[in-house]
Amino acid sequence: MSSIIEHFQTLTQIPHCSKLADRLLEFLVSFSKERGYKVEVDDVKNIFISKGTPTLCLQAHYDMVCMGKAPVLEIYMEDGWMKAKDASLGADNGMAIAMMMQLMDEGKELEFLLTSDEEVGLIGANKVAFELKSQYMLNLDSEDEAEVYIGCAGGVDITAQKQDTYIEGSGICYEVAVKGLVGGHSGVDIDKGIPSAIKVLAEYLYKHNVTQLASMYAGERRNSIPANAVAIVRSELRLESTDMVKVRELTEKPKVLSEGKKTIEMIDVFKHGVHAQNEEFGIPDVSINLAIITADEKGGLIIETSARAMDAEKLANISNETMIFFDAYGFEVKLEDKYPAWKPDISDFTRLVSEEMKSVFGKTKMMAIHAGLECGVIAEKYPAMKFASIGPTIRYPHSTREMVHLESVERTFEVLKKIIQSV
Numbered sequence: 001m002s003s004i005i006e007h008f009q010t011l012t013q014i015p016h017c018s019k020l021a022d023r024l025l026e027f028l029v030s031f032s033k034e035r036g037y038k039v040e041v042d043d044v045k046n047i048f049i050s051k052g053t054p055t056l057c058l059q060a061h062y063d064m065v066c067m068g069k070a071p072v073l074e075i076y077m078e079d080g081w082m083k084a085k086d087a088s089l090g091a092d093n094g095m096a097i098a099m100m101m102q103l104m105d106e107g108k109e110l111e112f113l114l115t116s117d118e119e120v121g122l123i124g125a126n127k128v129a130f131e132l133k134s135q136y137m138l139n140l141d142s143e144d145e146a147e148v149y150i151g152c153a154g155g156v157d158i159t160a161q162k163q164d165t166y167i168e169g170s171g172i173c174y175e176v177a178v179k180g181l182v183g184g185h186s187g188v189d190i191d192k193g194i195p196s197a198i199k200v201l202a203e204y205l206y207k208h209n210v211t212q213l214a215s216m217y218a219g220e221r222r223n224s225i226p227a228n229a230v231a232i233v234r235s236e237l238r239l240e241s242t243d244m245v246k247v248r249e250l251t252e253k254p255k256v257l258s259e260g261k262k263t264i265e266m267i268d269v270f271k272h273g274v275h276a277q278n279e280e281f282g283i284p285d286v287s288i289n290l291a292i293i294t295a296d297e298k299g300g301l302i303i304e305t306s307a308r309a310m311d312a313e314k315l316a317n318i319s320n321e322t323m324i325f326f327d328a329y330g331f332e333v334k335l336e337d338k339y340p341a342w343k344p345d346i347s348d349f350t351r352l353v354s355e356e357m358k359s360v361f362g363k364t365k366m367m368a369i370h371a372g373l374e375c376g377v378i379a380e381k382y383p384a385m386k387f388a389s390i391g392p393t394i395r396y397p398h399s400t401r402e403m404v405h406l407e408s409v410e411r412t413f414e415v416l417k418k419i420i421q422s423v
Contacts, residue, residue, distance in 0.1 A: 003105065004413055005082070005406065008098035012090060015071035018063040018120040021045075028062065028097070028114065035104045037112075040130060044123060045116040048130040049100075052109030056423045057134035057385075058416075059374065060096035060141055061118030061125075064088065065221055067183065068400040081395075081403040091404035092397040093118070096140035099413050108420060113137070115374055119223060119398075121157065121337030125374040128381055135385065136349050136423055138416075139375050142391035143188065145408040146361035148354045149389035151281075151344030151368035152376060153187060153308040154315050157222050158288075158322045160331035163300035164263075169212045169256040171236040175248045176201065176210075183220070183227035183399035186289035186306050187371030190225065191274050195244075197229035198290050202267035204245045210235050213260035219292035222306045224398040226291060233260075255297065259330075263301065266329050267293065275318060278310055281344075284370040285310050286318050303331070308370060311341050342376030342387070344368050349386035349423075356418040357390065360411055390415065 016024035025045055032039045032049045040048040047062070064070070067088040074085040083089060100112050111134050116124035118141075142149045178197040184190075198218045205213075210233050218229030233239075234256055241247045257263060270290055278285035292304040307322060309315035315338075323333045350366060357364040375387045392408040395401070 002410060004098045004102050004409060007101040008095055009075060011094045011097060012073040012075055012084070016062060016064055016090070017066035017071050018117050021063045021116065024062055031101060032104060035107065037104060042127065042129065044127040046124045046128055046130070047114040049112040049114070051107070053133065054110045055135050056420060057111035057113055057132055057137045058100055059113040059115070059137050059139045059378065060093045060100065061115045061374065062093070062097055063117050063119050064090035064092065064094060065119045065224065065398045067220060067224065067398065077406070080407060081405055083403045086400055088398065088400060089402040089404065091394050091402060092143065093141045095392055095394070095404055095409055099140065099416060102413070110420065118374060122339045122372060122374055122377050125377040126339070128378060132382060132385070137375070137378065137382070137385050137387050138353070138419060139373055139387065139389035140391050141373055142369065142389045143394040143397065145393045145405070145412055146357055146364055147367045148350055148357055148364060149369050149373065150346060150350050150366050152342045152373040153310050153370045154312060154339055154341030154376060155306060155308040155372045156315060156319055156338040157336040158305045158307055158319060158333065159336060160303040160326035160333045161300060162331045165258045166255040166297050167258050169214065169234040169254065171212065171234045172238070173232065173234050173250040173252050173254060174239050175230060175232055175250055176204065176239065177230040177246045178244055179228045179246070181227045182396070182401055184225045184396055185371065185398040186223045186225055186291065187308055188369065189396065190287045190289060190370065191284050194225050196272050196290060197226040198267065198293060199272050200244050201229040201231060202264060204242065205231065205233065205264045206268040208239060209237065210264060211261035212256040213263055213295065214254040214256045216293050216295040219304070221398065222289070222291045222304050224291065225289060227399065257295065262329065263295070270325070276314070278368070281368045283368065286314050287370065288318060288322060308372070309341065310368065310370070311343070315341065339372055340376040340380060342373060342379060347386045350388045352422055353388045353390065353419055356422060357415050359418065360415045
């Protein structure tokens with residue numbers, strides 16, 4: 001087993017879910033200082049590590065999306081892939097951190113920028129203010145070997161909330177549940193045909209003329225395609241289970257939303273998924289993830305979505321359309337955690353990275369990604385710096401199916417070392 005994989009396995013045993021990564025922060029600070037690196041930590045817990053007078057800064061985030069049993073991770077290997085049993089793995093972006101640790105073991109004169117809470121709104125990247133000296137920044141958060149990423153989507157979270165009234169219901173009470181779907185990344189997987197548990201549930205309720213909604217708890221993370229959704233409803237008609245929807249009769253007689261019918265209809269007609277395709281790069285151009293719905297007497301009705309687009313104008317359009325949609329149903333709507341797109345840019349640096357990629361893999365191509373890399377945010381703060389992004393092959397991030405290809409890790413690290421030697 002390579003030292004990079006050993007480093008990664010160490011990371012998997014240190015909890016680092018978004019907003020709960022202090023133990024990993026402390027570990028990384030100690031690890032770096034023990035190897036003679038200068039370390040700075042800012043108010044939002046970004047970590048800046050440096051040695052010498054380098055021209056290259058490596059960048060990654062150190063939080064992970066915790067799904068399933070995470071952060072308790074049981075790692076195993078299968079057919080050349082590393083996985084975690086019933087949990088997200090955290091290879092996004094932990095494998096990049098493991099590569100950095102290996103480079104620190106080797107004493108490389110580099111800058112390392114490790115950002116906090118990327119998975120919940122690029123919080124760390126938005127606050128970065130270190131005095132970086134490097135001319136170039138290589139982001140290590142991409143997820144396909146042999147590809148050099150030169151642009152990414154921008155995004156914004158759109159939340160809607162209202163306090164509906166509750167009235168007496170009638171008929172039988174049921175729990176209607178969609179559980180254990182595969183889930184996935186709301187950017188890179190949004191065009192993969194992965195079913196949304198929320199949409200499956202809403203389609204069932206609408207099709208079966210359910211109008212009395214007592215409560216709903218659906219979705220896991222704003223940046224994950226929903227894998228689970230549960231509603232408590234009342235119905236005068238008998239409801240039966242299907243292959244994807246499980247129905248259980250309950251003895252309770254809860255009150256129901258006065259506008260339950262309208263709410264179910266709204267969820268059913270909401271256009272979750274890809275809204276437009278980017279033909280140049282063969283990726284989604286505009287999308288929105290209907291991520292989380294919470295409805296009960298205590299908190300009212302809260303809907304959380306995550307929109308993405310490959311340029312600012314399209315992001316503004318999908319945001320406005322979504323706000324108008326929810327406003328028509330009587331919601332208060334707000335935009336949160338907006339981050340800019342990284343406009344595709346071919347430079348001498350991206351060409352160099354591409355050449356080194358081809359020297360190892362025998363092929364390469366420059367790509368953009370329908371996900372929120374931190375390059376767009378950081379580039380606004382350091383306009384003179386040149387950017388590119390690479391990474392090993394990772395499949396199904398932000399889900400319990402997440403896996404990383406081990407050979408790809410080693411070959412991508414070989415590319416990384418060549419880039420370090422060339423800049």
